[in-house]
Amino acid sequence: MVIVMSEESHEYQVKVDWTHDRVGTLSVEGKPRIQISAPPEFDGPEGIISPEDLFVAAATSCFMTTFITFTKKMRIEFKSFSCDGYGTLERVEKGFQFTKLLLKAKVTVESEELVPKAERAMELAGKYCLVSNSMKCPTEHENNVVVG
C-alpha cells in the first residue's frame, strides 16, 4: 500500500486522438504533438513512436532529470549525460507486461575528484526516479562515469 505523505500533488493531462489504422496523435497542451501507433510486432507500421517506446522513454528521461536535480543539490558539474533504456516485455498471466527495465547511463566529468560525486548522484537518481518507482518491474542500472 502507498502512504501519501502530504497534500502536494501534480496532475498531468494528455489526449490521444485516433487518426487511421492503428495510428493516432498524442497532444499535451502547449507542447509539440507526437504521432503514435502500435509497433510492428503488434501489427502497427514501422517508424512511429509506440506506447511501449513511451513507457521506456518515461523511465529513461526521468532518470536524466532526476540525475540533474541531484547534481544541482550537490553543486557538481558534469560535461555530458546519455542513457540507453531497454524495456523487456514478456507474456504473463494477463497478456503482456514489462518485466524488466535496464538503464545504461554514461556521464562525463572534468576531473577525477568529481567521479565519486557523479556516481552518488546517479545512485540517488535511480532511487528517487519517480517514473521507475511508479512501475511494477524492477529497474537495473549500469552507471558509468568517465573523466573527459
Added chain:
Amino acid sequence: MVIVMSEESHEYQVKVDWTHDRVGTLSVEGKPRIQISAPPEFDGPEGIISPEDLFVAAATSCFMTTFITFTKKMRIEFKSFSCDGYGTLERVEKGFQFTKLLLKAKVTVESEELVPKAERAMELAGKYCLVSNSMKCPTEHENNVVVG
C-alpha cells in the same frame, strides 16, 4: 510475483542525451526525435514534453491501440476514438509516485447495435492494456460510446 507464460518477448530501446539545463533529446532508432525536459513544477521550462507526460501518454496511447486490436478481433467498426488521460502524482514515502490514472475515452459508432460491442471492446482494452498493467497505480476508466 509475475509468472512468465511463454518464451515470447519483445525488447524496446530508447536513448536520452542531455543537451542543456534540464533538457535532453529522446531518440528511438528510425523514429522522430522528441525534445524532453523536467516540467515547470520541477524547475524545467514550459512547452517541452516531460517524463511525467510520457508516463501518462504511454498508458493512454496503449489503451487506444489495445482498443483497436479488440475491435479488429470482434470485427466491429468505429468512426472515431479519443481519450483524455490524467495522471496524479503524489508525495509518498520515497519522493513522488503516480497514485492514480484516469482514462476518459469517447468512441463514436454508426448504429445503436454497435454500442454494446464497442463498450465491450473498451472494457477488454482496459483489462489487457499492457502499459497500465505494468504500472503500480490503479487505472480508472470512464468509457463513453455514442452513435453519430
